[in-house]
Amino acid sequence: MVRSDAALVGRAEELRSVVAASVRPPSVVLVEGEAGVGKTRLVTEALRCRELTGRRILAGRGQAMREPFPYGAVLEALQDAGRYLPDARPLNGVTGALRPYLPELGAFLPEAPPTLGDRRADQHRLFRAVREVLDALGPVLLVVEDLHWCDDGSRRLLRFLTADLPRDTSLLLTYRREEVPDGSAFRPAAGATNLLLELRPLDADRTRLLASELLGGSVSAEFAALLHERTGGIPFVIEETVRTLDAQAAMQADRMTARRILDGVAVPARLREAARERLSGLPVPSRRITEAAAVLAAPASAQLLGALAGLPPQRTRHALVLALERHALVELADFHYGFRHPLAQQAVYDAIPGPDRQELHRRAVPLLRQQNPVPLAQLAQHSRKAGALADARRYGEAAADAATSAGDLATATELLCTLLSEPGLDSSDVDRMAVKLSELANYGTAQHEVASALERLLSDDRLSRTHRGQIRLSRGLLLIRQAGSIEAARTQVELAVHELGHRPDLAGRGIAVLGQPWFGATPVAEHLRWLGRVDEVIANTADRTLVLTLLASGLPSRLQIGDPDALAAMDTVSTAVTSAEQQRQLARLHANVADACAWIGHHRRAGSMVRSAIELASNCGAPYLIGIARSTGVHTDWLTGRWDGLDDKARSLLADYRELLPMSGELSLVLGLLATARGERDRAAAHFAAVGPDEPENAVTPVVLAAHAGIASMLLSHSADEAAAARADLGLELLRAKGVWAWSGELLPVAVEAYCRAGRAGAAAALVEEAEREVRHLDAPLAAVALVLCHGVLSAHHGDHAPAAKFFQEAGDGYDHLPAPYPAALAREQSARSKLAMGEPGAAEEFPALAEVFASLGATLASARCRHTHRATGAVVPSRRGRRGYGNELSPRERDVARLLADGHTNREIAEVLFLSRRTVEQHVASVLRKLKVASRGELATAGR
Structure with missing residues (x-):
């Protein structure tokens, strides 16, 4: 019999690291890894450790079907704060901002303050309220799992917290790097304990340990090697595979027998087979509950699961308890149930006969419509799989609109791309949704995927000629950001300008892009011709949004080419905005001006514009602009000597x-x-x-x-x-x-x-x-x-x-x-x-x-050259007497040698770079290897990578 309570295997060092960082607040622990690698299991084990006893633990998680509900993951975690607040210090007035979001905590929160009339200000106050609650609860550990599925609001809120963590707060976050939208991974928190832990698949030896633990006895090295080969060392797949095996046969198998056993369980069929076996062992009511959970594909309450499974309340409770006992389902959040991993959900889903799946999707729709808030994205998914395509389009577009309103542009873009890829859309649907996608496309970072979607639309006969120019313009704007595509991008934008004669506002945007000098080898005279047309459009429009859009391209372009009036003109641009789009254009203006200032030599101005651009872009949901500003910030740091x-x-x-x-x-x-x-x-x-x-x-x-x-x-x-x-x-x-x-x-x-x-x-x-x-x-x-x-x-x-x-x-x-x-x-x-x-x-x-x-900058070569020049003059080098000794720490010179060693340089090359003798370099190399406790320079190079 396979054990169901196996200990955590092969993660002892990772577990110690997570616990050690979590008990040294303020701290931020990021655990990353692919699906099934064991992030949730590691967190679960960490929370059981005695070192965390006495810490107040709040936990939430992102959902695979993201809804445009800002701050959902963090608010889910705070729902449980009520058990700790009676013993917490008094809350100040700003925490009342949480009352509308968390009525469960109404007994502890002050009255909600009136709105400030500004979304950014209200958001900032909400963020402060969360921080104050955490500060009052301390010591507290806030756990948010599946950060890659969190809404943009939750990620922004968590980044706000990491910027200034309460002194007794620790954050423990898990995510899949490959699925984090828009490059939103977190950066180290200043003044805090930081740990970034990447969980990797197990090697063959640890696979053997895990299989042996699960089976309750030792398996052979041959069996473990084959199991590792079949599963890639992913703990979840190992567990699911092993759980389908006969324990005695597996433990007694020689190599040939082991191969025969494992050949009978193929990836991904082994997971489907495991699901069928597990489902077949459940009574009918528990099986129906499990299938309902697989169809819903998101944590669900017992009431919702029972209703979808067609069970009365009493039978629902009994069926759910049995499904939990048999590990078919797990409790993912307070009284919400689902699967340990999406692969498990998919395995059960695939085991449901097609007609039954479609019927369950059809029945899920009216049940989900009763939820508050209405899960529009889920309704679109269920309607689509139920065959109600018109409803799927309606719900999907509504979900995209809601995500846009909430500033979650990544979700909105993903939903629209999915909708536009479906057959059966009429021309008006294609036009409407294509325009929405084109308007969102330029502010996210999923550029290649969206550019491809727009390219398909341009060859789609359902797209009307009226909107073709707008779609082409958006595609050109995306292509100009992709390596090897600038010439193609300019061609697309010029074509779009000709197609947009009926839309002078959009044509103006294309003209402004063609006036930007910083892409390609087009002569500046050509850019000036387009910039002249930009000035004409600005002079003939009263549309504030269009003016900002054109200024965001035109002013930085003139600054880049050295126009002596451009910077003064920038100072006359009002920062007042009346819409999210205006704020995005203002953010683009600041980001582009920062870039121009960095290139031509206004370095201080570049730094201040970088900061304002990031703030503006962060508050209106424009991740691409944040990326532009951040990269300019790196360039500005180089220019101004902030190299540390x-x-x-x-x-x-x-x-x-x-x-x-x-x-x-x-x-x-x-x-x-x-x-x-x-x-x-x-x-x-x-x-x-x-x-x-x-x-x-x-x-x-x-x-x-x-x-x-x-x-x-x-x-x-x-x-x-x-x-x-x-x-x-x-x-x-x-x-x-x-x-x-x-x-x-x-x-x-x-x-x-x-x-x-x-x-x-x-x-x-x-x-x-x-x-x-x-x-x-x-x-x-x-x-x-x-x-x-x-x-x-x-x-x-x-x-x-x-x-x-x-x-x-x-x-x-x-x-x-x-x-x-x-x-x-x-x-x-x-x-x-x-x-x-x-x-x-x-x-x-x-x-x-x-x-x-x-040396203080980090310019090793110039520093060594100056020392060499000084020695070559015959000047007396000051005595080292009285200078500090470094003991087992590397001296500055040894750090230079270690870095060059790790980069693969030979002693001769190091001597040339540092202007030292070969003998001196040999001595430094020996000292570096000894102090770093590595046996060879090859080992040091490997560690450096």
């Missing part, structure tokens, strides 16, 4: 937005620049290649120009002067073709230095003259400072070190003003070298201080 943790931040965002070109290109660029500053040549080259420098017509132009500069700089650092000059040629060719010299600030100094070092000083001087003509009348602070630096490079190359030193110092001051501390320090390093070349007294002593500046 930037590598991890950029990688995390890149994982979320890898398929979205504007974000992925900028993030890859920053990762490449960071790697270059650290001397990680191979890693830098890979990141720069991801930007698309060799396909500028299908890339983000300023990103490509910066990548050319980064590649050339990396080549110069390895004395590949000719290759660096050739790379600068490519960048300058694009810059001249595009004609946006406001973007030249990063490329110019590298190109001038590369030309000088490659024996092309005449070309370098001509380039500086050309750039001065082009930049003179532009608002381009970064380019202006770069030109000062270029004059220093030219002077130094010609041996005019006194003026060179002055130019470099002036450039350093100019970079500080932006601020841009890394190029400022590089300029001062060149100034010090010019002073050294003149024999100026004390010049050598500037290098140790510069080395420290570079």
Whole structure:
């Protein structure tokens, strides 16, 4: 007989980690893993641990059929707070905001305050109320499972809590990374204990332990190896498979017998077979309850299950208890029942004969209509499976509308895509829902799927000519965000503009997009032609939403090309909005202006606009705009020297937005620049290649120009002067073709230095003259400072070190003003070298201080270069006496060595990057391996990955 109370197997370390973090509030524990890997089981075991005794535990979960009911998962958890509130400290007045949402807690909550008349303000007050209740309850553990199914409101509320957790609150969240919508995974909470735990499938040894535990006796290694092969090591599938086996036969089986036994249970048929066996062992009433739960596919009350199964109340109770005892069903929430895992639900569902399934779906509809709130998405699903397609469309569209109103654009988009994929829609249905989808498409991050849906619509004869231009425009706007699709996107947008003669408002949006200069290799003169038409549309409309939409494209476009009036015009734009759409356009304006400011050198303004863009986009449900602002924030952090943790931040965002070109290109660029500053040549080259420098017509132009500069700089650092000059040629060719010299600030100094070092000083001087003509009348602070630096490079190359030193110092001051501390320090390093070349007294002593500046930024290569220069002058290195010892901790130099080791560098390469002798590097390597307790550099590289 297979045991039903098997202990948790193979998760001891994970369990200790979860419990340890949960008892050190404030803390946030994120448990991620694929379906069936054991997230819920791990949480269940953690809650049983004695270390959590005395903690007040509140639990909720997301539902597979998401309803547009904001904050549902968190409110579900708070429903149980009533048992603890009598002993909690008094609640303040703001907690009354919860009264309309949680009438169960009415006896403990103050009166609800009047609405503030602003959705954002009311939302913020509700969030504060939740935080205050948790603070009053402490110590409290808030558990939310299946975060990937939570509504957007719950995720926003949880992110609010993580930003400022009450001191005695711990959050324990589970989710499937692959199903988290719109890149919404959580970031580490400041000032809190953070744990991100990824549950992976079990290996063969742990599969053997789990199977043995379930069977109550040991199985052979051969049996375990085959079981692992059949199940992929997913604990749920292992359990479901083992539970279908005869325990004695399995424990006694040799390899051949084990193969025969397991060959009889195939994936996914084994789960269906297990469901049939389990169902056949239940009395008819319990089987009907279980089948009703499988059809509902969401936690349901006993009353709903009984009604759907056609059982009277008393028989319902008995049948449900038996189904629970036989583990056919489990209690998922207080008095709501379902399956341990969606795979179990699907297995039972598949075991129900088709006509019976359809009848159950038909009977579910009137029962669910009586629920409050009405579960529209579920009604659409049941109507569809019952064959009532007209009702399915009606409920599905209503669910999409409700999700849109609630700011849950991901659910709304998913519902509309599903509806539009169905046959049987008439032309008016297709037009109406296609327009709704096109209006939502640009604010979510499911770009590829929606673009494909819009492409199918354009070839659908049911879509009327009247709406074809709008759908084409939306598709073009999505394509422009996808790698390799920019030229196709421009074609689609231009076609849409011609098709939208009857809709000047929509045509204006297309015109504004064609005026944006930052995509592709289209000359700026062409963009200016479109921008002129944008100005005409703005001058002839009183539509505030349209004006904001056009400004969100037009103003940043003019700022990007260095229009000296653009930033002042931005300051005149009112922040007052009267609709969610206006707020989205205002958020887009702020995000695009932040991006433009970062590229041309208004770095402080870029940082403030990033913050306002994220706030605006978060409050109106625009995840794509949040992603744009976050990636610009990473770029701004690079520019302004906030590099601490930037590598991890950029990688995390890149994982979320890898398929979205504007974000992925900028993030890859920053990762490449960071790697270059650290001397990680191979890693830098890979990141720069991801930007698309060799396909500028299908890339983000300023990103490509910066990548050319980064590649050339990396080549110069390895004395590949000719290759660096050739790379600068490519960048300058694009810059001249595009004609946006406001973007030249990063490329110019590298190109001038590369030309000088490659024996092309005449070309370098001509380039500086050309750039001065082009930049003179532009608002381009970064380019202006770069030109000062270029004059220093030219002077130094010609041996005019006194003026060179002055130019470099002036450039350093100019970079500080932006601020841009890394190029400022590089300029001062060149100034010090010019002073050294003149024999100026004390010049050598500037290098140790510069080395420290570079080290504080994380610029390993420049820091090591400055130390090497100082040593090469023969200057006396200060004694280490009195300086701190590092014991078993890595010293700063050892950290540099460890990072380069983990990246796969040889001792010779490390010596070159850090300007050290091979012998010194060997000593550092030995010390690093000893302190990190690894046996080899290969083991360190594996750990680093």
